[in-house]
Amino acid sequence: MPRFSKLLPLALVALLAARASFGEVAGDPERGAVVFAKCGGCHQVGEGAKNRIGPHLNGVFGRMAAELEGFPYSKSIKRAGADGLIWTRETLDAYIENPRVLVSGTRMSFRGLKKEQDRADVLAYLRTFSDDPSNIPEAEPTALGTDHDLDPAILAIQGDPEYGEYLSNECTTCHQTDGADEGIPSITLWPEEDFVVAMHAYKRKLRPHPVMQMMAGRLSDEEIAALAAYFAKPE
Amino acid sequence: MKLNRRHFIATATAASASLSAPMVKAGGHGKPRVVVVGGGAGGATAARYIAKDSKGEIDVTLIEPTRTYYTCFFSNLYLGGFRDIGSIAHSYGTLAVEYGINVVHDWATGVDRDAKTVALAGGGAVPYDKLILSPGIDFVDGAVEGWDLSAQNAMPHAYKAGSQTELLKAQIMAMPAGGTFAMVAPPNPFRCPPGPYERVSMVAHLLKANNPTAKIIVADPKPKFSKMALFQEGWADNYEGMVDWIGPDFGGSDVSVNPAAMTVTIDGEETKVDACNVIPAMKAGRIAELAGVTDGNWAPVNAADMSSKADGDIYVLGDASQQGDMPKSGFSANSQAKVCANAVRGALTGSKVFPAKFSNTCWSLIDTENGVKVGATYEATAEKIAKVDGFISQTGEDAALRKATYEESVGWYAGITSDMFG
Ligand SMILES: Cc1cc2nc3c(=O)[nH]c(=O)nc-3n(C[C@H](O)[C@H](O)[C@H](O)COP(=O)(O)OP(=O)(O)OC[C@H]3O[C@@H](n4cnc5c(N)ncnc54)[C@H](O)[C@@H]3O)c2cc1C
Numbered sequence: 293m294p295r296f297s298k299l300l301p302l303a304l305v306a307l308l309a310a311r312a313s314f315g316e317v318a319g320d321p322e323r324g325a326v327v328f329a330k331c332g333g334c335h336q337v338g339e340g341a342k343n344r345i346g347p348h349l350n351g352v353f354g355r356m357a358a359e360l361e362g363f364p365y366s367k368s369i370k371r372a373g374a375d376g377l378i379w380t381r382e383t384l385d386a387y388i389e390n391p392r393v394l395v396s397g398t399r400m401s402f403r404g405l406k407k408e409q410d411r412a413d414v415l416a417y418l419r420t421f422s423d424d425p426s427n428i429p430e431a432e433p434t435a436l437g438t439d440h441d442l443d444p445a446i447l448a449i450q451g452d453p454e455y456g457e458y459l460s461n462e463c464t465t466c467h468q469t470d471g472a473d474e475g476i477p478s479i480t481l482w483p484e485e486d487f488v489v490a491m492h493a494y495k496r497k498l499r500p501h502p503v504m505q506m507m508a509g510r511l512s513d514e515e516i517a518a519l520a521a522y523f524a525k526p527e
Numbered sequence: 528m529k530l531n532r533r534h535f536i537a538t539a540t541a542a543s544a545s546l547s548a549p550m551v552k553a554g555g556h557g558k559p560r561v562v563v564v565g566g567g568a569g570g571a572t573a574a575r576y577i578a579k580d581s582k583g584e585i586d587v588t589l590i591e592p593t594r595t596y597y598t599c600f601f602s603n604l605y606l607g608g609f610r611d612i613g614s615i616a617h618s619y620g621t622l623a624v625e626y627g628i629n630v631v632h633d634w635a636t637g638v639d640r641d642a643k644t645v646a647l648a649g650g651g652a653v654p655y656d657k658l659i660l661s662p663g664i665d666f667v668d669g670a671v672e673g674w675d676l677s678a679q680n681a682m683p684h685a686y687k688a689g690s691q692t693e694l695l696k697a698q699i700m701a702m703p704a705g706g707t708f709a710m711v712a713p714p715n716p717f718r719c720p721p722g723p724y725e726r727v728s729m730v731a732h733l734l735k736a737n738n739p740t741a742k743i744i745v746a747d748p749k750p751k752f753s754k755m756a757l758f759q760e761g762w763a764d765n766y767e768g769m770v771d772w773i774g775p776d777f778g779g780s781d782v783s784v785n786p787a788a789m790t791v792t793i794d795g796e797e798t799k800v801d802a803c804n805v806i807p808a809m810k811a812g813r814i815a816e817l818a819g820v821t822d823g824n825w826a827p828v829n830a831a832d833m834s835s836k837a838d839g840d841i842y843v844l845g846d847a848s849q850q851g852d853m854p855k856s857g858f859s860a861n862s863q864a865k866v867c868a869n870a871v872r873g874a875l876t877g878s879k880v881f882p883a884k885f886s887n888t889c890w891s892l893i894d895t896e897n898g899v900k901v902g903a904t905y906e907a908t909a910e911k912i913a914k915v916d917g918f919i920s921q922t923g924e925d926a927a928l929r930k931a932t933y934e935e936s937v938g939w940y941a942g943i944t945s946d947m948f949g
Contacts, residue, residue: 367934374931458881461576461865465858466888466935466942475938502918503888503902503935510884510904510915 317408319416327405327414334400337421346400353422355379357395368397368477375500384418385411386498393489394499397477442492447485449517456522459515462507479523487520558586559875562645562655564635564814566591566619568598569661569844569860571947576868578626584876588629588653590645594618596948597688599719600857601940604892606685606696607729608736615688621949635662638818640838657871660820661844661860662812663687664718667824670808671711672783681786682803685726686718698802699730705740706801709791711782712747713806716825718846718855720753721901723806725891728758731766732894744800745772746793748780753854754891754901760922761893811847825849830907831883832870833863842867851911852903859887861943866907883907890936896926898933 328337334346341348347363357373358365365373372395377383387394388411390404405411463479471478479487493499494508495516511519563574566589574589581587596617604610623630634648644652666684668675674682685695699708708730712723727745734741743766752758762770773779778794784805790797810816810824820826820835826843827836828850835841844867845860853859866883873880888902903917920932 370927371931371934374927376928454879455881458869459884461869462862462884462886464942464946465861465886466939468938468942468945470945472941473938474941475934475936476942503900506902506904506916506918507886 317412319412319414319419321413321416321420324413324415324417327410328417330405331402331414334402337418341421349418350421352379352384353381353419366397366399367473368395369399371477372500375502377500381415384415386493388414390486390489393486393493396479396486396490397473442489446492446513446517447488449513451484451514451517451519451521453518453521453525455515456518456520459511459519460522463519466503484520484524487523488516491516491519556654558584559656560586560588560654561657561659561871561875562653563587563589563659563661564591564645565661565663565812565845566593566596566622566630567661567663567845567860568600568857568943568947569846569864570659571596571619571622572861572864573659573661573842573844573868573871574628575622575626575947575949576865577872578622578628580868580878581872581876583627585872586629587627588631588655589619589622590631590633590635590647590653591619592632592634592648593689594632595689597692598857598940598944599686599688599722600943602685602688602692603722603726603729605692606699606726607732607892609729609892609895612693617944617948619948625949635814636817638814638841640819640841643840655840656875657840657842658818659842659844659867659871660812660815660818660826660847661864662814662847664809664811664846664855665813667808667810670713671805674711674784674786674805674807678784678786678805681789682784682805684806685804686722686806686809695802695804696733699733700737702734702738702741702801704738705742706738707742707744707798708734708802708804709744709746709798709800710804711784711791711806712745712749712752712779714748714780714808716855717806717809719889720854720856721758721889721891723747724752724754724758725893726804727770727772728761728766728891728893731762731769734769735766741769743770744791744793744798745770746779746782746791747772747774748782750774750776753889754899754919756922757899757920758891758893761897761899765894765897809846811843815843815847822849830910830912832880833867834870842871851905851908852914853885853887853905853912854889856887856889857943858889858939859885861946862886885912888939890932890939892933892936893929896930896933898929898936899924900932900936 335349336342336344337349341350343363347360357377358370388405391398391400391402466476467479491508494504497505561577563570574587577585578587598615601610601615605612605615619630622628635645636648637646644654646652683691683695685691731743773793781794783792789800791800811821811826815821815826820837820841826847828843828848833842833844835843844863846855862885870880872878885905888900890898890900892898899920901919904915905912906915
């Protein structure tokens with residue numbers, strides 16, 4: 293996929309840098325086939341798999357988000373794909389742990405697989421249906437982790453909603469307060485923890501968007517907490 | 528600030544008022560009063576945020592002559608045929624009705640800094656405790672030889688949006704087959720650094736569809752311009768052979784025009800043109816100069832709160848201000864307005880003042896669903912607004928990314944206009 297060659301290395305570098313410190317959990321494809329039952333209501337995989345409620349998952353490793361022809365993706369996931377989100381072991385792991393943490397406006401209404409082992413297994417299973425596993429660089433499968441590796445102390449920070457309201461002025465230049473999501477996703481009424489995790493994912497350049505990486509990049513942990521506290525409350 | 532007797536009395540009054548009512552600094556006349564001159568990207572945002580966040584504690588008056596504000600942002604998209612003129616028009620109804628802002632449709636003609644009043648063209652004066660000026664730009668007299676404001680119908684600037692933009696589009700549409708469109712680009716600093724080049728792209732798009740053998744000449748005094756590599760790539764890819772950009776090395780800085788004869792002379796060579804867009808050198812909107820807060824062409828401000836370096840009770844926002852590293856853009860003016868609103872509220876009602884944070888992103892459209900962007904974050908230092916971090920779109924990006932960038936700009940337009948006008 294030469295089209296993405298510019299984006300892929302960048303995304304990988306950031307991912308690896310952010311996740312390098314995590315231990316390896318080996319996946320068991322057989323157990324993964326069992327775990328996949330939770331996904332099978334929406335997704336097909338294997339010979340003759342078709343798009344159903346969700347896109348089919350053959351060859352998902354190395355694919356750009358929202359790349360399949362003919363599937364009616366949400367705007368958010370299309371945007372993530374255009375911004376350079378590629379499905380790798382790491383990004384898939386973060387996505388299936390909690391889809392909305394990685395792509396807030398995704399239509400994938402799935403609570404997520406909280407157990408690291410379950411995710412490792414189901415991804416090992418899915419990899420057997422990726423026609424070109426050589427897309428995945430050697431070092432990558434060993435670099436595991438979750439998107440929730442944020443220091444619990446960071447998640448525990450109580451944000452000052454008044455400060456959050458002031459800081460939110462910067463957000464509302466683009467994100468509309470009435471929740472409209474034309475071209476730019478809505479950010480109102482986000483659960484606090486999801487918000488904090490997502491902003492830290494931008495700050496660490498796990499999420500790909502350059503404007504958001506820049507905006508989040510200069511927010512302190514306290515400022516992210518303040519924004520989360522403000523946005524969690526209805527106007 | 529020079530200290531005269533009036534200032535001394537005003538300060539003493541404020542100080543004694545603060546003993547009985549520590550937070551309200553209204554100089555003994557009830558509610559504190561903020562007057563905002565100019566209802567554009569900076570002024571409308573500042574008025575709305577002060578009214579919204581002070582919850583009735585501050586009287587806000589917005590002085591703006593026009594009833595309909597046409598955004599300059601996306602006015603190039605109107606030229607290209609991607610927007611109709613009504614979609615870039617905004618009125619002040621919501622600011623008046625929902626936010627209780629006293630909207631006065633008149634020109635401010637002067638500022639009496641001792642009496643702390645703003646004079647109106649229609650007569651009378653409006654008193655203020657804090658005055659916010661966001662009058663945008665005016666043009667430097669004699670900047671382009673042969674052009675002055677009286678020539679703006681023959682050779683429009685279209686750098687204040689509305690009838691000028693419509694006129695320019697009509698002139699482009701009326702060009703004969705294979706005719707010539709010329710642009711005289713401005714020197715730095717000017718409103719919207721990528722603006723002239725987005726305009727070239729949009730004019731090219733319009734001509735490609737209606738008059739494909741037409742030519743575009745750009746005379747530019749600058750050797751480099753914003754997003755230059757992106758625009759030049761875009762022109763070569765989408766409008767091959769149509770755009771002739773003439774930088775200063777080839778005489779682009781040696782330009783005169785003759786609006787009566789419709790000719791442009793570049794480096795001594797006269798060309799007959801069919802439509803001509805003259806964008807002269809710019810300066811702060813004239814009211815800033817009349818208020819005595821300019822130094823040269825622009826009004827220097829303190830980065831922390833956008834207060835004028837000449838008068839602590841006057842704030843200057845947006846294009847008119849000289850603040851440091853931020854480009855003159857609607858996004859910047861809106862960002863500065865929110866920092867200023869927070870500081871003004873703090874000064875008048877004692878509300879908490881948070882540290883200044885500024886940002887900017889400018890999207891430009893090159894062709895259908897082919898958007899690019901450049902952006903940065905900024906902080907206040909003792910001397911200026913200083914750049915912290917930034918990014919720019921890359922050449923050679925794929926179509927999906929360019930489309931997403933364009934869609935983002937559409938979302939931004941909806942976001943910023945509702946942030947300005949409610
Ligand atoms: C072609 C073009 C494209 C652009 N594209 C973009 C873009 O994509 N993104 C972006 O961020 N920016 C863009 N800009 C720049 C943006 O329009 C300006 O930077 C922005 O409007 C500046 O805001 P301001 O408040 O300083 O001035 P303005 O928005 O111009 O507002 C000034 C207001 O003050 C009023 N006024 C002036 N004098 C007086 C007076 N004496 N009394 C009362 N009222 C007065 C005027 O009527 C006007 O309404 C573009 C500009 C142009 C020309």
